Amino acid sequence: MSSSSRHAGMGNLSLEGAIEGLKKLLIPNDKDEQFNKELETKIEKLISELLGTTPHDCHPVKRILGGFQSFKTNKFDMYPELFGELAEHQTPKFLVFACSDSRVSPSNILDFQPGEAFTFRNIANLVPPFNQLRYSGVGAAIEYAVVHLNVENILVIGHSRCGGIDRLMELPEDGSTDNDFIDDWVQIGLPAKAKVKAEFGHLPLDEQKRECEKEAVNLSLTNLQTYPYVRERMARKALALRGGYYDFVEGCFKLWEVKTIITTPIHS
Amino acid sequence: MKQRFLSFKKNKYMKDLELYEKLATGQTPKFMVIACADSRVCPSSVLGFQPGEAFVVRNVANMVPPYENGPTETNAALEFAVNSLKVENILVIGHSRCGGIRALMSMHDDVEPSGLIGSWVSVGMNARVKTKAATHLLNFDQQCKHCEKESVNCSLVNLLSYPWVEEKVRNGELNIHGGYYDFVDCSFEKWTLYKENNLRDESGKVAVKDRAFWF
Numbered sequence: 001m002s003s004s005s006r007h008a009g010m011g012n013l014s015l016e017g018a019i020e021g022l023k024k025l026l027i028p029n030d031k032d033e034q035f036n037k038e039l040e041t042k043i044e045k046l047i048s049e050l051l052g053t054t055p056h057d058c059h060p061v062k063r064i065l066g067g068f069q070s071f072k073t074n075k076f077d078m079y080p081e082l083f084g085e086l087a088e089h090q091t092p093k094f095l096v097f098a099c100s101d102s103r104v105s106p107s108n109i110l111d112f113q114p115g116e117a118f119t120f121r122n123i124a125n126l127v128p129p130f131n132q133l134r135y136s137g138v139g140a141a142i143e144y145a146v147v148h149l150n151v152e153n154i155l156v157i158g159h160s161r162c163g164g165i166d167r168l169m170e171l172p173e174d175g176s177t178d179n180d181f182i183d184d185w186v187q188i189g190l191p192a193k194a195k196v197k198a199e200f201g202h203l204p205l206d207e208q209k210r211e212c213e214k215e216a217v218n219l220s221l222t223n224l225q226t227y228p229y230v231r232e233r234m235a236r237k238a239l240a241l242r243g244g245y246y247d248f249v250e251g252c253f254k255l256w257e258v259k260t261i262i263t264t265p266i267h268s
Numbered sequence: 269m270k271q272r273f274l275s276f277k278k279n280k281y282m283k284d285l286e287l288y289e290k291l292a293t294g295q296t297p298k299f300m301v302i303a304c305a306d307s308r309v310c311p312s313s314v315l316g317f318q319p320g321e322a323f324v325v326r327n328v329a330n331m332v333p334p335y336e337n338g339p340t341e342t343n344a345a346l347e348f349a350v351n352s353l354k355v356e357n358i359l360v361i362g363h364s365r366c367g368g369i370r371a372l373m374s375m376h377d378d379v380e381p382s383g384l385i386g387s388w389v390s391v392g393m394n395a396r397v398k399t400k401a402a403t404h405l406l407n408f409d410q411q412c413k414h415c416e417k418e419s420v421n422c423s424l425v426n427l428l429s430y431p432w433v434e435e436k437v438r439n440g441e442l443n444i445h446g447g448y449y450d451f452v453d454c455s456f457e458k459w460t461l462y463k464e465n466n467l468r469d470e471s472g473k474v475a476v477k478d479r480a481f482w483f
Contacts, residue, residue: 060298060299060356060357060443060445061445061458061460061478061480063321064315064359064445064447064456064458065456065480065482066316067314067315067316067317068314068315068316068456068482069482070316071313071314071315071316072454075313076451076454077454083451083454086308086451087364087365087451087452090306090307090308092307094307100323100324100325100345100348100349101295101323102295102297102317102319102320102321102322102323102324103291103295103319103320104319105310105311105312105317105319105324106310107310107312107313108276108280108312108318108319109273109276110269110272110273110276111272111275111276112272112307112310113313114307114308114309114310114313115307115308116307117307117310118305118306118307119305119307119310119326120305120326120327121305121324121325121326122325122327122341122342122344122345123341123344123345123348126341132384132387135340135341136340136384136387136388137327137328137331137340137341137342137388138341139384139387139388140327140328140368140384140385140387140388140389141305141327141328142384143383143384143385144305144328144367144368144385145305148367160292161292161294163348163352164348179347179351180339180343180347181339181340181343181344181346181347182344182347182348184339184344185339185341185344185345186344244269248288248291248292249292251277251281251282251288253273255269255270
C-alpha cells in the first residue's frame with residue numbers, strides 16, 4: 001500500500017472519518033488475492049464494530065463475555081461500596097413477578113438496580129393460589145421474599161402481546177393438549193379468561209387478549225392473598241400489593257394498587 | 269415507579285424506536301436464561317441482555333427440575349422457549365451466596381423438607397449429595413459455594429431429561445451452557461455441556477467443554 005492510502009482518512013478523528021478511511025483500504029490488489037480476502041474480512045469486521053451492527057453469526061459466548069465485561073467496567077468497578085454491601089446481603093424492597101418474555105425485563109423498563117428487586121419470571125407472570133403440593137417453585141419465591149427478606153412491596157407486571165395469555169385464550173374447550181407442560185401452566189389463568197369472556201366476549205379476540213393480560217394480573221394479585229404470610233403482613237400494613245401493565249406497542253405503563261376496605265357498621 | 273418508567277421511555281424506548289417497533293410484532297430471542305430470583309443477579313444487568321435477546325426464567329436457586337417431576341412453571345417456560353421460540357442456547361446461571369442453596373445444604377438428612385422453600389430446593393438433592401461427598405473437609409460456606417456450582421450442573425443434566433431438548437442438543441440445534449456469577453470478587457465462569465455422540469448408543473455420555481473464567 002502506498003503511504004498516501006495508508007494515511008487516508010486517519011487524520012480525521014470522527015467516526016465517519018474512520019469508517020471512510022477503512023473503506024478506502026478495501027481497494028483490490030491484483031497481486032495477492034488471498035491477502036486481499038483476509039484483509040477484507042478484517043476491515044469489514046472493524047467497520048461493523050464501529051457502526052455498532054452485530055455480525056451475522058453473533059457467537060453466543062462472545063455475546064455473554066462482552067455483556068459481563070461491560071457490566072464489570074461500567075457498574076461493578078464504579079460502585080465498590082454498593083457492591084461490597086450487596087455481597088454481604090440483599091435487602092430488596094420489592095418482590096416482582098414478570099413475564100419471561102425477552103422484551104419485558106423489569107430491570108430494563110423500571111430501571112431496577114442490583115439489590116432492589118427480588119424478581120420471579122415465568123410464563124405470563126402468573127401466580128397460582130397457595131398449594132402445598134403443587135407449584136412449590138412460585139411458593140418458594142413468595143415465602144423467601146416475604147418471610148426471609150421482608151420485602152415491603154409485591155408488584156405483578158403484565159404486558160402486551162403475551163404469548164402465554166395468547167395460549168390461555170386459545171386453549172381448546174375440550175381440554176385436549178398438544179404439549180407437555182405449557183397448557184398445564186397457563187390454565188392457572190382460567191378464572192381471568194372466564195371473566196374476560198363474560199364482560200368482553202363481544203369484542204374481537206385480539207382485544208379480548210389485551211383485556212385478559214390485565215385481568216390475569218388481577219387474578220395473580222388475588223391469588224397472592226391466599227398465601228398466609230402475605231395476608232398476615234397486608235393486615236398489619238407491612239406489605240403492599242400492586243399490579244402493572246407494560247404496553248410496548250404504545251410505549252406506556254399503567255400501575256394500580258390493591259386496597260381492602262372495611263366499612264363502618266351497616267345499620268338495618 | 270412513574271419516574272423510572274418515564275426515564276426508560278425517554279432514554280431507551282424513544283431513542284431506539286425502530287427496534288421497539290420491530291419487537292412489538294414478535295420476539296426471536298437466541299437465548300433462554302435460567303437465573304436466580306436474587307435481587308443482585310439480574311441477567312439483563314450482569315450480562316447486558318437487551319430487549320429481545322433473552323427469554324428469562326427466574327426462580328429460587330436457578331433450578332431446573334427433571335422431566336419426570338411433572339409440570340412446573342420452569343418446564344412450561346422451557347417447553348415454550350425450545351419448541352415455540354426455538355432458542356439456540358440455554359444458559360443456567362448460578363451465583364455466590366445463594367440463599368436457596370444455603371437452605372438446601374442446611375436441610376437435615378432423613379427429615380422431610382418443610383415449607384415451600386424446602387419442597388422446591390429438594391430438586392437439587394443430587395447436587396447436595398455430591399457436594400457432601402466431595403467437600404466434607406471444608407467449612408459450611410465453602411461447601412455452599414461448591415453446591416452452587418454443582419447445582420448448575422445438576423440442572424444442566426436435568427435439561428437433557430426433556431426429550432425435545434435432548435433431541436435438539438444431539439442435532440446441534442441447541443447448545444446448553446452453565447455459568448457462575450461470583451459477586452464477591454466480580455467474576456464469571458462459564459462452560460458448555462455436550463453429549464458425546466455414540467451413533468449406536470442413544471444414551472451417550474455427558475461432558476463439559478469450553479470452560480472459561482472471566483474477571
